[in-house]
Amino acid sequence: xxxxxxxxxxxxxxxxxxxxxxxxxxxxxxxxxxxxxxxxxxxxxxxxxxxxxxxxxxxxxxxxxxxxxxxxxxxxxxxxxxxxxxxxxxxxxxxxxxxxxxxxxxxxxxxxxxxxxxxxxxxxxxxxxxxxxxxxxxxxxxxxxxxxxxxxxxxxxxxxx
Amino acid sequence: xxxxxxxxxxxxxxxxxxxxxxxxxxxxxxxxxxxxxxxxxxxxxxxxxxxxxxxxxxxxxxxxxxxxxxxxxxxxxxxxxxxxxxxxxxxxxxxxxxxxxxxxxxxxxxxxxxxxxxxxxxxxxxxxxxxxxxxxxxxxxxxxxxxxxxxxxxxxxxxxxxxxxxxxxxxxxxxxxxxxxxxxxxxxxxxxxxxxxxxxxxxxxxxxxxxxxxxxxxxxxxxxxxxxxxxxxxxxxxxxxxxxxxxxxxxxxxxxxxxxxxxxxxxxxxxxxxxxxxxxxxxxxxxxxxxxxxxxxxxxxxxxxxxxxxxxxxxxxxxxxxxxxxxxxxxxxxxxxxxxxxxxxxxxxxxxxxxxxxxxxxxxxxxxxxxxxxxxxxxxxxxxxxxxxxxxxxxxxxxxxxxxxxxxxxxxxxxxxxxxxxxxxxxxxxxxxxxxxxxxxxxxxxxxxxxxxxxxxxxxxxxxxxxxxxxxxxxxxxxxxxxxxxxxxxxxxxxxxxxxxxxxxxxxxxxxxxxxxxxxxxxxxxxxxxxxxxxxxxxxxxxxxxxxxxxxxxxxxxxxxxxxxxxxxxxxxxxxxxxxxxxxxxxxxxxxxxxxxxxxxxxxxxxxxxxx
Numbered sequence: 146x147x148x149x150x151x152x153x154x155x156x157x158x159x160x161x162x163x164x165x166x167x168x169x170x171x172x173x174x175x176x177x178x179x180x181x182x183x184x185x186x187x188x189x190x191x192x193x194x195x196x197x198x199x200x201x202x203x204x205x206x207x208x209x210x211x212x213x214x215x216x217x218x219x220x221x222x223x224x225x226x227x228x229x230x231x232x233x234x235x236x237x238x239x240x241x242x243x244x245x246x247x248x249x250x251x252x253x254x255x256x257x258x259x260x261x262x263x264x265x266x267x268x269x270x271x272x273x274x275x276x277x278x279x280x281x282x283x284x285x286x287x288x289x290x291x292x293x294x295x296x297x298x299x300x301x302x303x304x305x306x
Numbered sequence: 307x308x309x310x311x312x313x314x315x316x317x318x319x320x321x322x323x324x325x326x327x328x329x330x331x332x333x334x335x336x337x338x339x340x341x342x343x344x345x346x347x348x349x350x351x352x353x354x355x356x357x358x359x360x361x362x363x364x365x366x367x368x369x370x371x372x373x374x375x376x377x378x379x380x381x382x383x384x385x386x387x388x389x390x391x392x393x394x395x396x397x398x399x400x401x402x403x404x405x406x407x408x409x410x411x412x413x414x415x416x417x418x419x420x421x422x423x424x425x426x427x428x429x430x431x432x433x434x435x436x437x438x439x440x441x442x443x444x445x446x447x448x449x450x451x452x453x454x455x456x457x458x459x460x461x462x463x464x465x466x467x468x469x470x471x472x473x474x475x476x477x478x479x480x481x482x483x484x485x486x487x488x489x490x491x492x493x494x495x496x497x498x499x500x501x502x503x504x505x506x507x508x509x510x511x512x513x514x515x516x517x518x519x520x521x522x523x524x525x526x527x528x529x530x531x532x533x534x535x536x537x538x539x540x541x542x543x544x545x546x547x548x549x550x551x552x553x554x555x556x557x558x559x560x561x562x563x564x565x566x567x568x569x570x571x572x573x574x575x576x577x578x579x580x581x582x583x584x585x586x587x588x589x590x591x592x593x594x595x596x597x598x599x600x601x602x603x604x605x606x607x608x609x610x611x612x613x614x615x616x617x618x619x620x621x622x623x624x625x626x627x628x629x630x631x632x633x634x635x636x637x638x639x640x641x642x643x644x645x646x647x648x649x650x651x652x653x654x655x656x657x658x659x660x661x662x663x664x665x666x667x668x669x670x671x672x673x674x675x676x677x678x679x680x681x682x683x684x685x686x687x688x689x690x691x692x693x694x695x696x697x698x699x700x701x702x703x704x705x706x707x708x709x710x711x712x713x714x715x716x717x718x719x720x721x722x723x724x725x726x727x728x729x730x731x732x733x734x735x736x737x738x739x740x741x742x743x744x745x746x747x748x749x750x751x752x753x754x755x756x757x758x759x760x761x762x763x764x765x766x767x768x769x770x771x772x773x774x775x776x777x778x779x780x781x782x783x784x785x786x787x788x789x790x791x792x793x794x795x796x797x798x799x800x801x802x803x804x805x806x807x808x809x810x811x812x813x814x815x816x817x818x819x820x821x822x823x824x825x826x827x828x829x830x831x832x833x834x835x836x837x838x839x840x841x842x843x844x845x846x847x848x849x850x851x852x853x854x855x856x857x858x859x860x861x862x863x864x865x866x867x868x869x870x871x872x873x874x875x876x877x878x879x880x881x882x883x884x885x886x887x888x889x890x891x892x893x894x895x896x897x898x899x900x901x902x903x904x905x906x907x908x909x910x911x912x913x914x915x916x917x918x
Contacts, residue, residue: 170617171617172615172616172617173597173617174617174618175597175598175599175600175614175617176597176598179559179598179600202617206618209619210600210617210618210619213600213602213619213620213776214599214600214601214602214614214619214620215600215601215602216559216599216600216601217600231521232521232522233521233522233678233716233719233720233750233752233766233767234521234522234678234679234684234752235521236521236763236766237678237679237680237752237754237758237763238679238680239904242903242904245903246881246903246905249881249901249903250881269560270519270521270603270770270774271519271520271521271522271523271524271560272338272560272561273338273339273518273523273524273527273528273560273561274338274339274342274374274524275374275522275524275676275678275679275684275750275752276339276374276375276377276678276684276685277339277342277343277374277375278678280342285562287338287341287342288342289342289343292908293903293904293905293908294879294905294908294909297881
């Protein structure tokens with residue numbers, strides 16, 4: 146609860162700051178939401194309402210944008226975000242098998258977060274490293290030529306960090 | 307940095323940069339693909355060690371060199387000596403050899419089949435058949451060094467266009483060059499510019515489309531990361547030609563490094579006043595902003611992209627009115643792909659006629675392809691239009707990995723098609739690929755071997771497009787969903803022959819009735835695989851068989867008693883304890899427990915696990 150209160154307290158200011166960075170221009174909605182997501186890790190309902198209030202864009206439209214684009218998530222994320230590339234080259238190289246292993250080991254589906262808020266599993270459609278497929282990215286770190294065999298040890302490595 | 311007020315200032319800066327240009331330098335590819343392979347650590351070690359030894363050899367951080375599968379790749383100039391897969395621990399050997407005028411043999415490129423090694427980049431077959439134009443400066447120019455870019459002729463086209471040419475003359479040059487959009491549709495760039503230029507609106511926009519959404523295509527990422535100045539130069543020339551004073555570079559959010567480099571490069575150009583008011587004393591004002599995409603494939607479509615720049619959801623609209631008439635905020639807008647713009651400085655510099663001398667009758671110039679999949683040399687290649695698919699796959703790509711048989715080459719991204727061996731003689735150009743049921747697209751080229759199931763590939767693409775369909779028009783939203791359901795049934799062994807015919811029919815409707823390019827081209831992967839690989843569909847339906855061993859419901863894993871040595875590696879690796887057997891005795895898979903994850907096959911050193 147403490148965290149939520151702090152967040153609400155700073156909410157008005159955070160949104161103001163981010164808006165100012167984008168010239169208080171509602172047309173920069175996608176950028177504004179991206180920056181706010183960088184701050185909060187996701188887009189809580191309060192943030193969307195505050196953005197709507199300050200930009201004077203109807204909440205329904207802010208919500209439309211926040212749910213249309215893959216960049217945004219309305220759910221809290223884990224400490225580590227695991228992105229499995231499912232682009233064509235990675236698929237041909239068997240990334241679906243890597244993804245299945247992550248699903249099995251973590252017990253979640255893409256888009257979900259483990260109950261302990263450690264891992265969020267996502268798929269991404271190509272990160273442009275097709276020569277390295279299958280590619281997995283964990284919190285911005287790229288792993289190339291990942292095989293299903295490695296999945297268990299990768300998760301263990303991060304859990305122990 | 308000093309403000310460049312006119313051509314003299316520019317040329318003075320160029321001369322100064324040239325006087326400092328080193329003869330000897332090390333170029334290290336530092337794009338995303340190279341970084342994923344540990345290039346940053348190599349770069350740091352290399353810089354430290356060069357300083358420690360007091361060597362006068364600058365290390366340039368450039369974009370990816372192209373041979374991405376062998377990253378990090380470094381080239382030592384002026385000889386053009388190429389090392390690949392270098393690690394920080396190799397640095398001292400590399401510098402020792404450089405000081406002694408020797409070569410580190412173990413880091414040289416070796417042909418994977420013949421084992422023949424090559425010392426110099428120019429001799430490697432991967433580079434030999436290429437014609438590097440827009441990628442030509444990738445290795446010599448440090449990504450964010452404007453001095454470097456000037457040394458290799460940077461901004462001379464800009465000065466020529468703005469100070470010696472009328473906008474109409476530039477457009478004529480681009481028309482006569484025959485340049486067509488590299489983003490996929492292949493529309494003639496010159497016509498687009500001419501249409502926008504003729505509009506009387508005082509406000510016009512130019513947008514550089516870097517929303518490279520096609521999985522398997524990454525040439526725009528590489529250009530934005532490695533040669534941002536080249537792309538921006540093309541964009542400024544375009545803006546001048548059509549009379550736009552504001553521009554946007556739209557970059558995918560999945561490309562953080564590209565976004566960063568473009569932003570930095572724009573900052574440098576603003577300091578030099580190559581962006582801003584009165585560029586080079588021409589009286590022309592122009593500014594560029596970077597917009598990060600929100601991660602939606604449909605935003606590669608022009609009207610959807612424009613909507614998302616305006617801060618709305620990326621839904622396309624009917625295009626009876628072109629963006630060149632009413633685009634961003636209702637103003638005439640030109641949208642050009644990254645690679646298209648990167649071609650512009652060359653056309654202005656050397657003339658449209660020169661450009662038109664490269665390529666085929668209707669497709670001029672070069673095209674960058676990203677080669678990926680089951681070939682030896684994966685990476686970015688730039689080839690003249692008209693080269694055959696076979697040359698790209700075998701001569702440049704080095705052929706199929708591991709001695710497997712070729713099955714298909716997939717071009718054009720998710721909305722492209724799969725072409726079989728019989729079509730490999732086709733020349734690469736817009737119209738030929740279209741006629742063959744595929745398309746040029748933005749330049750993804752994925753090579754698939756015999757272990758790829760074509761029904762699964764079609765299902766994969768339709769699944770991707772179903773998820774990415776914005777949902778505005780019914781044929782795309784509902785049609786694709788039904789196609790996906792049918793393909794799911796077939797890959798699960800529950801399809802009927804009527805299903806296969808229905809796919810043909812649905813594909814026809816979706817292609818003809820959808821609103822935008824996404825839906826119109828979405829059935830291509832299904833229609834092209836039905837056309838060239840129909841027997842695989844029939845096998846799935848009639849024989850309940852997946853010859854590639856991909857469709858889980860139709861295969862099972864078994865251990866070959868002849869080959870199994872009882873080493874217990876698979877026993878230990880199986881995540882569900884489905885494998886039993888005593889040490890040094892033949893192991894057995896319990897089919898009831900097996901989840902078909904394939905790990906046993908991955909870990910077996912004796913090739914004893916078979917997919918049947």
